[in-house]
Amino acid sequence: MEAYREKKSITLELGxxxxxxxxxxxxxxxxxxxxxxxxxxxxLVHFRRMDQAPILSIEIAQNKAYTxxxxxxxxxxxxxxxxxxxxxxxxxxxxxxxxxxxxxxxIKIVDEVxxxxxxxxxxxxxxxxxxxxxxxxxx
Amino acid sequence: MEAYREKKSITLELGxxxxxxxxxxxxxxxxxxxxxxxxxxxxLVHFRRMDQAPILSIEIAQNKAYTxxxxxxxxxxxxxxxxxxxxxxxxxxxxxxxxxxxxxxxIKIVDEVxxxxxxxxxxxxxxxxxxxxxxxxxx
Amino acid sequence: MEAYREKKSITLELGxxxxxxxxxxxxxxxxxxxxxxxxxxxxLVHFRRMDQAPILSIEIAQNKAYTxxxxxxxxxxxxxxxxxxxxxxxxxxxxxxxxxxxxxxxIKIVDEVxxxxxxxxxxxxxxxxxxxxxxxxxx
Amino acid sequence: MEAYREKKSITLELGxxxxxxxxxxxxxxxxxxxxxxxxxxxxLVHFRRMDQAPILSIEIAQNKAYTxxxxxxxxxxxxxxxxxxxxxxxxxxxxxxxxxxxxxxxIKIVDEVxxxxxxxxxxxxxxxxxxxxxxxxxx
Numbered sequence: 312m313e314a315y316r317e318k319k320s321i322t323l324e325l326g327x328x329x330x331x332x333x334x335x336x337x338x339x340x341x342x343x344x345x346x347x348x349x350x351x352x353x354x355l356v357h358f359r360r361m362d363q364a365p366i367l368s369i370e371i372a373q374n375k376a377y378t379x380x381x382x383x384x385x386x387x388x389x390x391x392x393x394x395x396x397x398x399x400x401x402x403x404x405x406x407x408x409x410x411x412x413x414x415x416x417x418i419k420i421v422d423e424v425x426x427x428x429x430x431x432x433x434x435x436x437x438x439x440x441x442x443x444x445x446x447x448x449x450x
Numbered sequence: 451m452e453a454y455r456e457k458k459s460i461t462l463e464l465g466x467x468x469x470x471x472x473x474x475x476x477x478x479x480x481x482x483x484x485x486x487x488x489x490x491x492x493x494l495v496h497f498r499r500m501d502q503a504p505i506l507s508i509e510i511a512q513n514k515a516y517t518x519x520x521x522x523x524x525x526x527x528x529x530x531x532x533x534x535x536x537x538x539x540x541x542x543x544x545x546x547x548x549x550x551x552x553x554x555x556x557i558k559i560v561d562e563v564x565x566x567x568x569x570x571x572x573x574x575x576x577x578x579x580x581x582x583x584x585x586x587x588x589x
Numbered sequence: 590m591e592a593y594r595e596k597k598s599i600t601l602e603l604g605x606x607x608x609x610x611x612x613x614x615x616x617x618x619x620x621x622x623x624x625x626x627x628x629x630x631x632x633l634v635h636f637r638r639m640d641q642a643p644i645l646s647i648e649i650a651q652n653k654a655y656t657x658x659x660x661x662x663x664x665x666x667x668x669x670x671x672x673x674x675x676x677x678x679x680x681x682x683x684x685x686x687x688x689x690x691x692x693x694x695x696i697k698i699v700d701e702v703x704x705x706x707x708x709x710x711x712x713x714x715x716x717x718x719x720x721x722x723x724x725x726x727x728x
Numbered sequence: 729m730e731a732y733r734e735k736k737s738i739t740l741e742l743g744x745x746x747x748x749x750x751x752x753x754x755x756x757x758x759x760x761x762x763x764x765x766x767x768x769x770x771x772l773v774h775f776r777r778m779d780q781a782p783i784l785s786i787e788i789a790q791n792k793a794y795t796x797x798x799x800x801x802x803x804x805x806x807x808x809x810x811x812x813x814x815x816x817x818x819x820x821x822x823x824x825x826x827x828x829x830x831x832x833x834x835i836k837i838v839d840e841v842x843x844x845x846x847x848x849x850x851x852x853x854x855x856x857x858x859x860x861x862x863x864x865x866x867x
Contacts, residue, residue, distance in 0.1 A: 314603045314728050315703045319593040322779055328590070352630020354783050358775035362455055362739055366492060366771050367520035371545060390537035404540055411541040425593045435538065450592050451745070453867050454736040454842045464731045491769025564732045589731050594779055631783060659784035676807035677852065679821055680828040684788060 320350050321418055321426030326357040329418070329445035333430055334361055336444035337437075344432035344441055345372040348418075351425050353377045361432070368431035374408045375415030375429030375438075383424050387413030387439060414438030416446060459489045460557055460565030465496040468557070468584035472569055473500055475583035476576075483571030483580055484511040487557075490564050492516045500571070507570035513547045514554030514568030514577075522563050526552030526578060553577030555585055598628045599696055599704030604635040607696070607723035611708055612639055614722035615715075622710030622719055623650040626696075629703050631655045639710070646709035652686045653693030653707030653716075661702050665691030665717060692716030694724060737767050738835055738843030743774040746835070746862035750847055751778055753861035754854075761849035761858055762789040765835075768842050770794045778849070785848035791825045792832030792846030792855075800841050804830030804856060831855030833863060 326348035337344040343364035348357040353376075360369060375386050389411035393399040404411060413435035418426040428445055430438040465487035476483040482503035487496040492515075499508060514525050528550035532538040543550055552574035557565040567584055569577040604626035615622040621642035626635040631654075638647060653664050667689035671677040682689055691713035696704040706723055708716040743765035754761040760781035765774040770793075777786060792803050806828035810816040821828060830852035835843040845862055847855040 312602050312606070312728070313600050315597040315599055315698060318596045318598050320596050320779075321593055322591050323776055324590055325592045327776065350630070352628070352632060352783075354630065354777070355775055355786050356777050358772055359740055359744065360771070360773050362737075365521045366769075367517070367545065367548060369772050371542075387537070390541070394536060400540055404544055412535070412537040420593060435535070450590070451741055451867070452739050453742045454738055454837060457735045457737050458732040459735045460732055461730045463729055467729070489769070491767070491771065493769060559732060589729070656784070660782045674829070674852070675811060676804070676829040679817055680807070681788075683821055684784065687784060 318351060319420055319423055319425045321348065321356060323356055325448070326426065329428060329448050330357050330359050332448055333428070333441040333445040334359060336441045337361060337433065340433065340437055340440065342433040342437055344430050344438065345369050346441070346445075347372040347376040347429045349373070349376040349380055349427045351380055353380050353427070356426065364432045371410065371431040372429040375410045375431060376427040377408050377429070378410045379415040379417045379427035379429065380424055383417050385413070385417070386410050386415035387435065414442060416442045418446065418449060420449065457490060458559055458562055458564045460487065460495060462495055464587070465565065468567060468587050469496050469498050471587055472567070472580040472584040473498060475580045476500060476572065479572065479576055479579065481572040481576055483569050483577065484508050485580070485584075486511040486515040486568045488512070488515040488519055488566045490519055492519050492566070495565065503571045510549065511553070511568040511570040514549045514570060515566040516547050516568070517549045518554040518556045518566035518568065519563055522556050524552070524556070525549045525554035526574065553581060555581045557585065557588060559588065596629060597698055597701055597703045599626065599634060601634055603726065604704065607706060607726050608635050608637050610726055611706070611719040611723040612637060614719045615639060615711065618711065618715055618718065620711040620715055622708050622716065623647050624719070624723070625650040625654040625707045627651070627654040627658055627705045629658055631658050631705070634704065642710045649688065650692070650707040650709040653688045653709060654705040655686050655707070656688045657693040657695045657705035657707065658702055661695050663691070663695070664688045664693035665713065692720060694720045696724065696727060698727065735768060736837055736840055736842045738765065738773060740773055742865070743843065746845060746865050747774050747776050749865055750845070750858040750862040751776060753858045754778060754850065757850065757854055757857065759850040759854055761847050761855065762786050763858070764789040764793040764846045766790070766793040766797055766844045768797055770797050770844070773843065781849045788827065788848040789846040792827045792848060793844040794825050794846070795827045796832040796834045796844035796846065797841055800834050802830070802834070803827050803832035804852065831859060833859045835863065835866060837866065
């Protein structure tokens with residue numbers, strides 16, 4: 312019997328460096344963002360809100376990171392998956408904490424999800440750009 | 451290091467005068483409204499419900515005021531922003547406390563958000579008219 | 590930089606065998622229980638409710654398993670820790686999902702928490718006995 | 729009429745330095761903590777969880793920081809205030825997000841609350857020690 316399987320879980324060190332990289336990218340874009348990093352179980356590891364970033368985005372950023380690890384997909388890949396299926400499009404969007412627009416990505420080592428990042432505060436496209444800057448730090 | 455930044459926060463005095471102005475406008479229109487005033491952090495400062503105003507609108511008025519400060523936008527500007535982006539239109543509307551129809555406005559001094567107002571009870575258009583009457587009091 | 594740390598996470602195979610062992614022990618005791626197994630992140634892996642086991646215990650069993658992994662302690666060790674500290678005894682008990690009575694145990698390989706088990710339906714003592722029967726299966 | 733009052737709000741820069749100082753102190757104590765920094769309105773500014781810090785403490789740390797700003801008192805001052813008043817001791821503890829044990833402090837400039845810090849993961853005494861290390865950074 313296999314009693315357990317091995318997993319990898321993001322460190323605070325990588326998480327905080329990724330969040331800093333996202334913030335630096337946001338500064339270049341001239342936007343104010345919230346950044347959340349969660350571990351592979353969806354639990355918050357690190358969060359930072361730029362001064363004057365929108366308050367409503369505090370929770371959206373965390374939910375994007377959670378959604379990303381919960382299915383292993385970037386959040387912007389959700390809508391193409393559900394838009395042709397009305398029952399999903401109108402139904403699954405009510406799932407608590409599910410975010411179906413861009414700005415959340417799984418953090419992977421090779422093919423294994425070790426955590427997630429969520430950015431909220433700019434447009435979905437800007438939030439994605441900030442995530443990509445952070446994802447570039449994965450060794 | 452910058453340890454803090456200066457903010458402005460609406461007083462109860464201005465908030466209550468604004469709410470009274472919104473109620474007076476509602477009386478002229480022959481409608482019954484709820485009016486909520488929040489500070490720049492989204493916390494309730496003042497609330498008044500006209501006799502016989504709809505109960506469901508108690509929470510909607512507060513959420514409109516909250517949404518207004520949370521992004522610094524009037525709530526009626528949300529739908530034009532998201533209607534062309536299906537993933538936002540079908541997704542972001544599920545954010546707790548987000549209201550995407552008219553009747554919520556940030557209260558600004560110059561360009562700084564010092565609070566928010568939310569009106570609910572009439573049509574979106576009537577609620578907006580009541581908000582505008584209140585916003586006219588900002589010095 | 591350490592990008593990640595290695596973790597172990599319980600398999601469904603071990604989890605379901607443990608739950609079966611708890612149920613078998615409950616049958617011997619003549620009680621009806623709910624058994625929950627969670628992974629090391631607190632997410633449900635396996636659940637089984639014996640016919641006619643109390644409905645209220647469905648959630649209690651899951652919360653016991655969650656509490657066990659959330660601090661790495663059996664739930665019956667909480668009360669001795671807090672009973673001498675009035676502020677904790679009267680305060681921390683209100684933490685959502687925290688259970689401070691017996692029937693929840695971390696599942697450990699050597700010293701590492703790989704999951705948790707929660708049993709609810711009997712007395713705290715009976716629930717503990719059922720957990721112990723399950724814990725005996727850890728290789 | 730006074731339309732607004734001036735407030736001070738903690739920056740991400742001070743908040744993140746304070747959180748780092750709390751973590752450094754925790755490392756010296758050999759404990760694993762969660763640290764949350766909120767602004768003067770109780771909204772999350774910064775969060776960091778040390779690797780392997782207890783999951784249940786993620787929310788407790790944030791609630792300690794929230795409680796600290798919500799009344800302007802360190803959380804460990806609550807129990808002495810309510811312990812002699814049974815109706816408060818048994819009643820007010822049910823208030824959502826209120827934490828009545830040590831580990832949360834308002835962050836003040838002169839006498840003004842500009843934010844709050846919450847630490848959770850050690851004993852209440854250890855959590856307080858980590859907060860104090862962070863509070864030493866206030867200019």
